[in-house]
Amino acid sequence: MGLNALLQELREDSTYLILDLGKAMAANVEFWSRFSCRLYVEGFSSTLRAQSTDPAGSEAWAPAFLEDQLPFPIETRFDVVLCWDILSYLSYEQASALLAYIARFCKPGTLLFALFWVAARIPENPVTFKIVDHEHLEYADMSPATRPGPAFQARDIGKLMEDFRTSNSFLLRHGVQEYLLTYCGRGPMA
16 A cells, blocks of 8 residues: 555656665565666664664663764765665664754655554564565565564654655554655755
8 A cells, every 4th residue: 555655756867866664675676676776775673683682761762873884985865765664673763863864865755664553462573574566565574573662652753754745654454554755955065
C-alpha cells in the first residue's frame, strides 16, 4: 500500500536519488534499477543490530556518530528516503537525531517512506524488507524472537516528523503502520 503510493509519486521521465537505510538486497536493487535513479544503500539497520542496546534508556546520537555512519557529501539531496521500520527500534531522542540529520540531505518534496510497529510485541531486530512488486513487501529475515513494541504514540510520530507532511498512512493487519511523508521543512541545512 505505502510502497505503491510512493511509486505513484515518481515520474518515469525523472531521475531520482534514493537513500535506502535498510540492508542491501539484490531483489530491491533490481527493483529500483527499473527506474532512472542512483541508489544509496546504507544498511543502517545493521548498525542498530550491532549496538543491540535497549533504546528505552538511549540518549540522542551525536552528529559525529551519524556523520560517521551515514557519510554523504554535503551537496547530496535525496528525492526518496526508505526508512523502513528503523525508527521503531530507536528511542525518541535517537529517532529525532536521525531524522534531523537526514533532513540536512532533503529538499522540499523529498519523499520519506517509514514503517512503525504498533503491536505490543515486535521482532527483536529491524526487519529486512524485500520488494516483491509495486504493491507487495516480504519479510526477508524476521526472527521469531520478539521484544516489547515501541512506545511511540501518534502524537510522538507527528512531533518526530514535524518537518514532513503525511501524504498517506496505512494500518496493516500485522501491526505495522506505513507512512508516506513529504519533506516540507526549512530546506537543506549545512
